[in-house]
Amino acid sequence: MTDVADRPNGRRSLHDTDRHTRRRNAAERRFRLYGIAAIATGLIFLVVLLVSIVWNGIPAFTQTFVTLQVELPEEKLDKSGTRDIAVMKKVSTFGYAPLVDAAIAAALAEHGIDNPFDKAKKLRAIVSASAPAQIRNAVLANPELVGTTQEFRLLATSRVDGYLKGRVTRESIARDKNIDAEHLDIVDALRDAGVVQKTFNWSFIFGSDASESRPESAGIGVSMVGSFFMMLVVLALALPVGVAASIYLEEFSTQNRFTDLVEVNISNLAAVPSIVFGILGLAVFIQFAHLPQSAPIVGGLVLTLMTLPTIIISTRASLKSVPPSIREAALGIGASKMQTVMHHVLPLAMPGILTGTIIGLAQALGETAPLLLIGMVGFIASNPPETFVDGFMAPNSAMPAQIYEWAKRADPAYYERAWGGIIILLLFLLVMNIVAIVLRRRFERRW
């Protein structure tokens, strides 16, 4: 440190940092480190989250199938020989089940695999319980198949599927009554023979939910449709109502006690727990207005209530961010208030409004709690809606409700599907965000 007196004017040299400055600089460096540490922590959590989601969820996108040559004997399926659908319908899936057993036995014989079971029925544990129904549906759709031998691609049971994915092991089935080690030996042999194959599972994405005992045939497709119709309701109601309310509050209303009250309440509504909206929906839309239970229209209405404050707050913020000079310019030329807002303010605020709306929609898409109360959770979405109106009015599930439902079920195969469902939900949110960014860019380019 240079002596103070060294300087001709008695002042400290600029090349010599004093203690105070050094302390300030150290504080700044520390603060930067805290910031970097915070961001790093966040990134680590994000990576852990993504990796675990992908790791757990990817298996749901593949599915094990058993390809079998199934003989469809006339004496069992159509005794009368008339090929009359009404008569053939009398043969239930129980009548078809032995065909599956025989087909598996035949496949074993063909590939020279030992059949360790004395009862043919025991072989059935390899394929899904839905297999006889699948064959029956095919036969009823085309009665000419009777009397021939057809190739069917049947779902393997969740145990076999899990065995191929490493979820089910020989140790873990020791106490499992559904499947034995002998079955796994057969599966190993059949896989080598190419009869048992693991392929991409389109029916997980586009299929419908199944009962608790058949996780292998459960898909998220129908609840995706439910979510889609709910989002239609939310978009059609929340966007116009929210934007109109914001424009009125921001551009037209005079500041008085009433508008103050409205504003405070809107801000508070944004913080209300979503389950409260759920019970409100139950009371108002289902019990009072008698809208159907579990229907996407009710879900959509509830989510609209929930999304409105988000949209209003973000719309008002983006209206506020439009410089007042633009309003003055338009008014100064003789534009009316309405023209000023519609021609100048709103287009400029549009990117912000769209972002807010998409954020609101994304929130609504992932919202589960209010759906619990209006019966969209626990509903088994086994049939897609038949008409557009049914899409709104017929009972359905929604993606987050479906995921919750799967996670709740006992079979570990459903747990895997829950993770898979999360991946699809996240992909949807990603797509929505990309759409928001693209729209924003396009609007911005125009100005």
Add this chain to the structure above:
Amino acid sequence: MKDNLEGRKLVDQMDVKFKARDVQVFYGESQAIKDVNVDILDKTVTAFIGPSGCGKTTFLRCLNRMNDTIPICRVEGDIRLDDEDIYAPEVDPVQLRARVGMVFQKPNPFPKSIYDNIAYGPRIHGLARNKSDLDDIVEDSLRRGALWDEVKDRLGEPGTGLSGGQQQRLCIARAVATAPEVLLMDEPCSALDPIATAQVEELIDELKQNFSVVIVTHSMQQAARVSQKTAFFHLGNLVEYGDTDHIFTNPVDPRTESYITGRIG
């Protein structure tokens, strides 16, 4: 439109465009303007000068009722445009503002193309019957704004991409495009460099052949250069109003003299 034209002919014979009597302006409880009486002449540049906060902008904004947009602002007294009370309840401020154009302190072009900036006013007032009409109005306005030669090849480009001085001339052209009778300018050169200022001042001088121009300015040199009439405001009062030459060489009121010589302000 026709009525407007006929109205204009009358105006040509009339000297006084705006007649203000006993104008008081209040912002809530506080009074910003006290007892202002002034006659603004047609085809003349009138300058409002005075120290900051003296109410000259407030009074200017009374003339096209831009103060209406401020909820707490209240205007009393009588302001007449061509002998019609502009604060009469049946007057729609939107119609008034089409006849009394305004240019603001900071250039505020719309974030649209140069063409659309000019065409917006004529469009909303229905001044053009077809596209070629509108093209003519745009060209004519840009010529009057002394901007045509600079932008004629890039009318589709955004107005916000122009330089500050060009933007301000664009705003003047935009105000001219609605065929107003009076042009109010609120410190139009305060955000511009000396060259752009000179261009705008030249423009103002040309505009006075067709319009009555009222300009608020902080620069006394500017007032002396461009205006024929000058009004000096101080603390909400109109202290002195008269010919510019007279005010600057031979002020009557001692306050005017102190302001001009730089002792208050």
